[in-house]
Amino acid sequence: MELFQLSRANDVRDAIASSAASSGALESAQVRFLAGGTTLLDLMKLNVERPGRVIDISRLPLNQVEATADGGVKIGATVRNADLATHPLIRERYAVLSQALLAGASAQLRNMATTGGNLLQRTRCVYFRDTTMPCNKRTPGAGCAAIGGFNRTMAILGVSDACIASNPSDMNVALTALDATIHIEGTKGPRSVPIDAFFLLPGATPQRETVIEAGDLITHVTLPPQPEGSRSLYLKLRDRASYEFALASAAVVVKVVDGRIAHARVALGGVGTKPWHSTEAEAALADATPDAATFARAADAALANAQPQSQNGFKVELARRCLVHALTQATRTD
């Protein structure tokens, strides 16, 4: 780990002013915010992250989960994953989010990791984490060792010639299915970004993962109220039963009225370069009958554009079955 200056931010404005001097928000950023530390410190030890200045934002007053006037919920950026997962409002109204959080990491890490930090969680691509290997995300233009390398865990959706790294978060998948909005405070004032637009596809610039820029601080996330009577579910498939990243996962929110699907949100994890919102699956589900044939069509649509690599072709069928099973469970009537 390289030497850095450590300071504590007194308030949001102080944090933004301190960070605005950064050369970039993620790529070779000189200033980084530290909340839970479970990603940042890990990557600093590997010299993948090399900030010259680290600003501790863990004490900022952004640690509340509150009901909003529109019937939704407002989640502070420094709310710990464990607290969010067990919060009564989340358990009652947003089961898929609670399930996704509890399916991620370990109890210790969930006690540390925060909402804002989880949104910015970096990929677990082994080549990104190894500074002796070429990686376009870490060093733009260096090349990608994952393409043609050990790519069993890599993404199959949203990939580019420059990067096939998957987004590792479970929380982000659930937030996508819940139509979350990310609220950011920056040097030019506050702004709100729908989660779909918050994450960027790698394209030719995999070093840019989100719309976050130097000086930007995520302050909170809001979730709209979900349709009355809708059911939600997170299903995660992985190499071991606990404490492992997803090979494929699905977050679904479904409402059935009079034997027809009146509302459907579908997001996939473990298979996308960003938390994968499948509008194709949603279109296949819209107004259809909630049965095996419909779910199979939705899953086919979700994976139609999959681009598997040499070792992760199995993810196409795994993700298909994962989504079919999640939809089946979420619409069970017995």
Place this chain on the structure above:
Amino acid sequence: MQHTASRRDAPANQAVSDRRDSESRSTSPTPPPTMSVELSVNGKTYSLALDPRTTLLDALREHLHLTGTKKGCDHGQCGACTVHVNGRRVNACLSLAGTLEGDEITTIEGIGSVAALHPMQQSFVECDGYQCGYCTSGQIMSAVALLGEPIGPADADVREAMSGNLCRCGAYQNIVTAIQRVREKA
């Protein structure tokens, strides 16, 4: 041994800082070599001068000589370094000591003594919940925190809640038994 290691580290750190100064970051202020940190551990307050990179784990082991907390992977993957911060279990290897001022830290040395074991320590002894013992303090700190967490009653619930603590010897069954015995008595 420890002092030799420290002396050997010092020039290496200096080299890192020199290299940085000669590179693109020459405009940023030279970071101070140490920062003052006040840590509250097991009810005692310690004033330390630490390199900003010092993790809670290294502060405990190398500066306070509380070596009951173990370093396994140093990346939050094994749980050997599990301690409590304000009563919650965390990985000490992924916490910067300099961010923990004002927090109450509890280590394995703070929950019981040889003369008066914590019920969880006693249960691990009675159930043979360890083999080599390297992961044990982390297992016990995790298990003690688990008693106050909302988890189900089954063995499977305990296994899930303890998945962040690896035991390479594979003493898992006896660890679960030890934890369940304490939960049954509570």
